[in-house]
Amino acid sequence: MTLTDLDTDAATARTALARRLADAGDLTDPAWQAAFTDVPRHLFVPYFYDNDGARIAGDDPDARQRWFTAVHDDRPLVTHRTSGAATSSSSQPSVMATMLEALDVRDGMTVLEIGAGTGYNAALLAHRLGDDHVVTIDVADDITGPATEHLAAAGYHPLVLTGDGAAGWPDRAPYDRIMATCRLDRIPPALIAQLADEGVILAPLGNALARIHRTGPDTAEGRFLPGGVFFMALRQDSQDGVPLRRPDLPTGPGRPSTLPITAVSDNAFRFLVSIVEPGLTWQYNMGEDKQITGATLWAADGSLAALRPDGTVAETGPRPIWAALEDAHRTYTGADSPGPARYGVTIDKTGQRVWLDSPEGPTWTLA
Incomplete structure (x- = not known):
């Protein structure tokens, strides 16, 4: 050519x-x-x-x-x-x-x-x-x-x-x-x-x-709409967009996680995660078989969670973000693993809320 x-x-x-x-x-x-x-x-x-x-x-x-x-x-x-x-x-x-x-x-x-x-x-x-x-x-x-x-x-x-x-x-x-x-x-x-x-x-x-x-x-x-999409975040400042430096990993012992490692690669669940904890940065650990063996995720405020290969999780920073994901996963599995099409959003004078199945169903507030 x-x-x-x-x-x-x-x-x-x-x-x-x-x-x-x-x-x-x-x-x-x-x-x-x-x-x-x-x-x-x-x-x-x-x-x-x-x-x-x-x-x-x-x-x-x-x-x-x-x-x-x-x-x-x-x-x-x-x-x-x-x-x-x-x-x-x-x-x-x-x-x-x-x-x-x-x-x-x-x-x-x-x-x-x-x-x-x-x-x-x-x-x-x-x-x-x-x-x-x-x-x-x-x-x-x-x-x-x-x-x-x-x-x-x-x-x-x-x-x-x-x-x-x-x-x-x-x-x-x-x-x-x-x-x-x-x-x-x-x-x-x-x-x-x-x-x-x-x-x-x-x-x-x-x-x-x-x-x-x-x-x-x-x-x-x-x-x-059905299906997931992944877009870069809205930038409101021309200097935004640089990835956050990962906070130091926790060195102490972890606790057993109720969130299975398979959940971090479940796109339907990851949609709910994007609502519950928006803007997380993720890193994965991969085994020789290319399967995820662990994950580290952190938020802009320095909150961090590290899921280890032994199934335990350690958290550090101002908020227990992994605990929030565990709570969301219980709702997710209890509702038969819903995809995005089962969710809706309501915006009024009291705020913005995402809900599952109906405005009277499980609800998450958008900060």
Whole structure:
């Protein structure tokens, strides 16, 4: 492949990717199929970082084929790093397709996107709704600047803003739809206030997608979609995003754990964990058979838990976070191991709550 063949080869690769997404059931709306076929993702991801942190760029002859293949594959790509940590990415196309279809837009609607990233998702929205109906915001100029350039190169000109996504953008409110392409631990009240009366917020709340309807001036309610998703957290400060240094491991004896080691790799349970203890950082110990033999997890406040291969757990810091996970697991197993689709969320003047099966069921408050 040469640079002169790039546009032709990319068009062919996009068509094939859109067909794969449609065959998998991720793309069912012809309008979104057309967007994925027409919008040139390669212009939005001129380079990415692999798992080792190496920069893989389309203008590097030695890496060009690897770059091209990855850009047109159904995989997320890290596109921005801060102090060595991944802080922005181009999301997995199948997840983007799921989110865009769940957004349930119609002609004439306006959309606010929280998390501009590379600008690719904003381009898909602009293809479907038109430039004047799309606003996208991100925290730092070194993200929004390139996103604006990518969009212009692809022929799209939605409003791109640098600012705090949690504050939204009231100048264009109300919005028919608000979507976040970054993980939230709770729904920012400003976004509810900027939603139209019949509007919808679609956001990764913890490790699953929540589709939330406005029910009043400052109230909303919704359900989670099936399956888990993993997004980078919303950054409200351009210096955020650097992983927390792990606190020192506890050296004393542990206690028997009621939470089995298999639970830490159970994605349905990990969704509940993302609600009960949001923002945990995890490390795993792996045996020669590639099975998890232990885990260490810690929170921003320095609370840490270490599950050891002998089945005991030791905790340190201001809060017993492993005990909170054990409590959640008892509820989880008692309810027949529910997936995200059995959970919902209620937002009112008293706060924000995630519940299981109904608002009268087991409830967890979002801090």
